[in-house]
Amino acid sequence: MTQRLLALWCPDWPAVAAASVAGIPAHRPVAVLAANRVVACTATARAAGVRRGLRRREAQARCPEIFLAREDRDRDARLFEPIVTAVEATVPGVEVLRPGLLVLAARGAARYFGSEELAAERLVDAVAAAGAEAAAGIADALSTAVLAARRGAVVAPGGGAEFLAPLPIAELAAEPGADAKYRADLVDLLHRLGLRRIGDFAALTPAEIASRFGADAVAAHRCARAVAERTVSARRPPPEFTVVYRCDPPIDRVDAAAFAGRMLATRLHAALAAAGTACTRLVVSAETEAGEELSRVWRCAEPLTAAGTADRVRWQLDGWLTHRSRPTGPITVLRLEPSEVVPAGALQLGLWGGSGETEGQARRALIRVQGLLGGEAVQFGVLSGGRGPGERVTMVALGDERVPAADPALPWPGRLPEPAPGVVLVDQPAVLLEAADGAAVEVTERGVFSTAPARLRWGSREWALAGWAGPWPVDERWWAPGSATVRARAQIRLDGEPADARVLLLAYRDGGWRAEGVYD
Template sequence: MRCGNVIPPGREKGAARVLALWCPDWPAVAAAAVARLPATQPVAVLFANRVVACSAIARADGVRRGQKRREAQGKCPDLFLAQADPDRDARLFEPVVAAVDATVPGVEVLRPGLLVLGARGAARFFGSEEAAAERLLDAAAATGVEAQIGIADELSTAVIAARRGAIVPTGAGARFLAPMPVRELAFEPSLAAPERADLVDLLHRLGLRRIGDFAALTTAEVASRFGADAVLAHRCAQAKPERPPAARQPPKDLTVDHRCDPPIERVDAAAFAGRMLATELHTQLSNAGLACTRLSIVAETDAGEELSRIWRCAEPLTPEGTADRVRWQLDGWLTRRDRPTAPITLLRLVPVEVVAAGALQLGLWGGVGEEDERARRALVRVQGLLGGEAVRIGVLSGGRGPAERITLVALGDEPVPAADPTLPWPGRLPEPAPALLLFHRPVVRLEGEDGAPILVTERALFSAEPFRLHWGSRQWRLTGWAGPWPVDERWWASSTENDDGSTTFTARAQVQLDGEPADVRVLLLVYHDETWHAEGLYD
């Protein structure tokens, strides 16, 4: 843990200071904590089969963000892999937030693993910014996590400073940022829209390799050449406020309440109430032509306890984003060690800061844009007409076959898998999974070079080397194959005895078909009762 280097002060006198506390590699830390792994175990978190976070030990072995799963495993064979889970990350981060908030009130959560608060009050109370940083690091360490702190005039500068454990003196933000690589402007997802990565790539190709190079451009040059997000990035590079100087004070009648009858003790019931509140809040905001950028979540219990937490966003919250934050926060409150002593009787959402609905473009927290939100509203409308089960989404589940590893849940419900995907599952199909599943499983014929059908022997081997595959009226030569892999389940009845005394196994295999470049495919085949079926298609 470190609070870091102090650079020479500048001339300007800022009105407010921001303190950012950052827990490095938080998704990997949370995944390791849930799996109860030792500190020496390398960990990586995956989303869409690519690494989105990894531990320092994994990086030392060559694992990097953006790598494909196989590449990461090739760099580090002992790598523990976990799927991205924002609910898990937020639930485990809540004790850290509570510890910091108990030391210095006024915490605002940017995302799980990163929080900010006003530095001036903390510095006055503890005597200096350095002393405040040390006390907050101690508070985070008491919860068992490593953290770094950055302090600067502006929020984005403080967040970047936290990655280096630096305290930036008043007025020195631009000088602090100038020598850094321009990619730092896109490194933090809670402060940059998804298209920021494309902007950084373009700036690099134009020869603007440092933040100072980009900051040296005039606002007119940036606005005329690049998009709206580039103007925000340019303000960040110049250490200027990223938001308009005067945010609207939200009307009091925008606050929404929900009386819980019966009182809520379970996370799923709280999440359901949170979704209804989120819908009601955004209906009122939409009618007023406003969008929320800072949201306070308040809960009251039957024992008179009041819990509150502020979530801060650089972009307006969508109904789905609001519901996610309510679920994350309630999950953290109801599952932490010092959980409330009584059930929750009241939930309240308070828009602390609002802007005009068209002032900012949607795109933060997973890239939810206007098209995505319109599509979601349409799907919710379909649910209203046809029932909740009419629209379902897939959740990664545990199982051996690809179809078993998908649990379909109704849109809006808690994405809970039917089986734990982190269990060993002996006999599971090797990665990667097929891109397309064929649920009707058409029959295919696998042949050897002599035209004889290929079977699977009792030793789980091909009866001959596969050479050709027939599917309907078409046939292909094979350029490669893998397997067969016997299905390792129901081992007491996994084979059937034929009239001749032989046995038939259930197994899977992968075959690559020869053909034109655009027509080359890899199929997943499943073998049962001496018949091959096409089960999946790989890209």
């Protein structure tokens, strides 16, 4: 029998939580900002034209009376705990996907209340009694249930694909566990390819998706076909993966609990990594000095990292210790139990090749380098707008807001087509492009080579050419004569041994050639 899932979704939860903390009345527009952009807003703010992705100034210009708050996941999780408690008091076995969204098995609730529809109504009423609005959705697959909750729908067994087919392709961005940035890029690409509905995307074969797109597109395609996210390899882990911390002295403060939770997360993921597994469903448990036992299940569409586990433990402990029905005594025992694991191959490790703790160690080391050499000594590249490869990289010091110098979403006519060079040469050294007779190759007024290129000289070295493409003239800033430039770009393939056989990107300006980048 197919397992039916019931999802409960509290709309705009980050904005609702921010308004609750600040004491903002329900009729006033509220938006939550991260990196100076709107990441969540209330219905009243949307009615005034505020949308996700807008910059602060644009949101304020569209809605001057809007209340702006910073993103705070700890706040969101802490205020969501009473909602989870109210739902769990009605139906046990609640699993939290993220603050504002939870899921549970629909079969038991439907049998108890008489039907799936009645179960959904009772749970929505329980959330309302806890002081929040919610919508419920029921379906066979987790992602389908979440999308159904956004419409308050109960999808018939086996009817997930039919339900999803007419929905806009942008709805795939709401799939739980999806990376927001990559999923937004994928949705934009599919829309530009002419796929306007989820059914259009689902009509493609898995082989077509896997051969042309990345892993996130494969996951989105499974969602579009209403295929269950969980693989058959998910299994109950052995008890030795459970990690326990006996608190001495007992913990009654959130900061102390968060420290213990981070230590437990590191121990848990070390044990999982040694066994070649990763956790997808985590049980966070606590015992108090008075003998009270607390437990909560966190479920994730993607395997948890050590940092993700530590965040969920901190959120849960914060919710328990600050809730009005807080435990009767301090916490004496903390326990993390992975109730479902998958092969570790499903876990994408970070840049430094390790867990979130390794990432933290690397960041602390970089901060120390900053302290020794200055704030600008450690910089990160941020994708920016521009036509050339160098213009599309904005270097930002570690700790500063990662804001590009120009908006990469603008059209930028004349931009160098993909793929971009693997190495961008900042100093752009001068090179000589010559014909077979030694004559210098230039770009004429018609935008073509003055003669066919045959050799390239770079300093004291010389290469024969195995091929070339271009030139492509670029007329930049023609509307501002003082800063206008006329240049051209060409791709040159060098001839030689594998170590020397590479492709260069050259830029022609002021009557000479310069090397802009090297392709891998």
